Amino acid sequence: METIQSILASRLAAAAGDTGGIAVTVQSAQDTRFGDYQSNIAMQLAKPRRANPRQLAMEIIAKLQVDDLCETPEIAGAGFINFRLKPAAVIAHFTALAADDHLGVPSVPQRRIVIDFSSPNVAKPMHVGHIRSTVLGDALARIARFLGHDVITDNHIGDWGTQFGMLLVAWKTILNKDALDRDPIGELERIYKAQNELCKTDPRQLDAARGELVKLQDGNEENDAIWKEMRRLSQVQFDEIYSRLGIHFDRTYGESFYRYMLRDVVNELYHSGTARESDGALCVFSDDSLPERDDPFLIKDENGWKPAPAIVRKADGASNYTTTDLATLKLRVGFLPRTTDKPCTTDEFFRPDEIIYVTDGRQQLHFRQLFAIWRRWQPESTAKLSHVWFGSIMGEDGKPFKTRSGDTVKLGELLDEAEERAFTTVTEKSPEMPEAERREVARIVGIGAVKYADLLPNRQSDYVFSWDKMLSFQGNTAPYLQYSYVRIRSIFRKGGIDPASVRPAAGAEHSTANNAATLAEPGELSLAKKLAQFGEVVPMILDDHRPNLLCNYLYELAGAFHSFFESCPVLKAVESARSTRLLLCDTTARVLAKGLDLLGIGVPERM
RNA sequence: GUCCCCGUAGUUCAACGGAUAGAACGCUGGUUUCCUAAACCGGUGAUGUGGGUUCGAUUCCCGCCGGGGACACCA
Incomplete structure (x- = not known):
């Protein structure tokens, strides 16, 4: 509508x-x-x-x-x-909205969008640095799908690269099998760090790592099996985290998937003249098509503008992440299969209109270079390439968020703490609730609080991580919005009313005359107007990839609901007003739940 | 050094070039025989600095000050 x-x-x-x-x-x-x-x-x-x-x-x-x-x-x-x-127009629109499955969100021309986000590394624990990409990317995917877009989410995991040389040496020499059974990722992390230290002092260790890496790349069976096992163990960890976060990926190809394309990509870049050799490496330089200050391949020093090339093949012959990203781009733009479970014909390739990369802001130069190389290499490509970047998460001391001992905060432990803190609060507020339910509520509230705290600030801002703020029931937080929803559900429970029974039939916008609704109270009218804005806010989010607009809207909606609820009795109201108010309540609950769902956040029925 | 981002109330965050800069926390005053007071209704208080463009600038442009990040073989 x-x-x-x-x-x-x-x-x-x-x-x-x-x-x-x-x-x-x-x-x-x-x-x-x-x-x-x-x-x-x-x-x-x-x-x-x-x-x-x-x-x-x-x-x-x-x-x-x-x-x-x-x-x-x-x-x-x-x-x-x-x-x-006019109040009559508000009533008509509100009634139509209440009958609409999409709650007034208009359908937009469908586009095909690939969203690349999260991207954790094999053999390393997921940590706080992965939150923003993961939560933001998932929210954008959910919102795009709700608007009717055709979306493929792709987790481009770091499962290929020089670090596996060291990991292979370490696996063969210092691995503790028992520790690996108990805590696979912890042990992989330990041996990687230990091996890294050895390499710093002993050049022979570096040579060994290079040797193992070459064997892996050449298809050595033993190394390939070890690499696959590291990948498998890591995926178990990823799956556990994503399951807790309620996040699904359509694809998890990873960097290794593209390794057989790299040689051809490099050759094409060379033969098309996009890249040329410099100091033994193959590099892309400026083509002077842009003003100097906008050119991602130039940098200025005291003597003027100097080349800042992007390397696509290192002097030792190996590729780097620019090469992998170009190969990935080539596959995604031209040959990304729509399904993964069967071979597909040409017209079943996905061919996206837009590819969105969700990474932190430090990679801006990389993506500017990547996109520029792509345009020169594949000038006929019309796919829109978007780098959706975000700022850092800071501790309350204003420095990058770390544990007290200065280590990176592991994502699993962070989610544990969120749930534990939420559990304490729920137990305090609702001691009569059975423990199993309190655990479930704490899970929804704790995870929701972390996600919401991450989505609320403008994505480009750095923000300060604060348990107390995100888990507070006061202010613009997930628990406050969830509480608003719960309070509405409580009205229907108390009145013994099925929410579906108060909803108008589909197509009700054509028969508003039958609806005796009046919105006489200011609280009713402003709530109905606020509900009408849901359909105006959601499409705006994708313009600049800013889910925080939805957070702010939901907070305003909850505020409008509470004001209404404070001044307008629902169950005790006389008929006509009562059914209108029940419908306002139900529609508010649906918009809150849907809005939170679009952010990847759930709602409990009680809390 | 060059480029990118940031600088808004005591604090943490908002604000497609629009009207008197909006919230929350803090501080402070009030509201409950009534559907979850985990709430609601008030008060307090801010655009780093100097220019420019515009009918209109927190927003765009230039300078300065302060903070963070990126800048050739890591990703």
Whole structure:
């Protein structure tokens, strides 16, 4: 269904006439005293038309047909056009929304999107550094799917590279089998660190590592078996974490999947002239097509601009991650199979319109170079390439988030602590609840709190990790939103009412006359208006890949609900008002649950 | 050094170039014979600095100050 915002925008566009390419936009008003929606179009058009903005606004309003939706639009300030919705229009929209499976979120033209996120490394524990990519990528995938896009999520795990030389040497010499059985990842981490130390002092150890790496790459059976075992053990860990987080990947190809493509990629880059040799390495240099300061292959020092090439084949002949990323890109753009369980024909390849990489901001230069190389190498490719980057998680001391002893925080342990802290609170607040249920509630609340804390800040901001803040029931947190949902569920339990029974039948927007609803109370009206904005907020998120917009919306919705609930009795209300209020409650609960679900966060029925 | 990001209330975070910069915590005043007070309703208090573009700048451009990050064979 269409949003009120888009209806107003198209009516306004019709009244404004030729805007010379200026988009006619309507936004929800920041302050209710300006009405519900506002547009700046008169001010934007005033200059090119050499008109007085307020005069122009008056002319636009004179042609504008919106009396089915709002009161006569008002002109304010320098030329703002303000819209105030008629209660009848709010009721009609709210009723249609309540009958809509998509809760008023419009369908958009379908695009095919690959989302590459999480990307943990084999033989290493997942740690706090993986949270943002994992949580953000999953939320974007869920939101894109809800909007109707065709999405493939791909976990590009680090399962290939020079570190396996050292791991293989260590596996053969210092591995403790018992320790490996007890704690596989811990033992792999231990032997890697130990071997790394040995290599620092003993050049023969480095040679040994190189030797084992070459054998692995040449297909040596023993090394291949060890590598596969390390991969398997790591995947067990990944699966456990992803299961706790409720995250699913359509693909987990990993870097090793592309290793047979690397030679061809390098050859193509060389023969197409994209890359050339320098100091024994094969490099991509600037092609001077961009202004110097925008060129990802240039860097300036005191003597002027100098080359900052991207290396696609090291002097020793090995490839690096740029090469792997190019191979990955080539497969994803042209030959990514739609399904993994059967061979597919040409028209079953995925061929994405967009590929989204979710990584931290430190990789910006890498992706700028990667995308630039791709454009030069494959100029006919039209796929949109997006690097969705994010800031760091800091400790309360303002430095990168670490344990007290200065180690990286392991993701599994972090989730344990979140659940444990949530369990303590739930036990405190609801001691009568059976322990099994308290555990389950603590799981939903604890995991939700961690995810929400991560999604709430603008993704490009660094943020401070605070257990107390994220698990608080006050303020913009997951527990507060979950509590809002629970409180609504409690109303229906108390009244012995099936929520489905208060919902209008599908298509109810055509028969609003049958609905005796009135939204006489200010709390009712503002809640209904806030519900109508769900469909306006969700599509905006993908424009800049910013799920925090949804967090802020849900928080405002919960606030609107609590205000309504404070001033409007539900179960004790007289009929007509009672059923309208029950529907407001139910719809709020559905939007809260759906909104949280889009962020990858669950809701308990009680807490 | 060059490039990227950041600098907003005591603190932690918001704000498609729009109106009187919005929350939470903190501090502070109030609300419960009533559907979960894990709540609600008030008060307090901020755009680092100097220019520029614009009808309008936290937002865009330039300088300065302060913080973080990236910059040839790690990913």
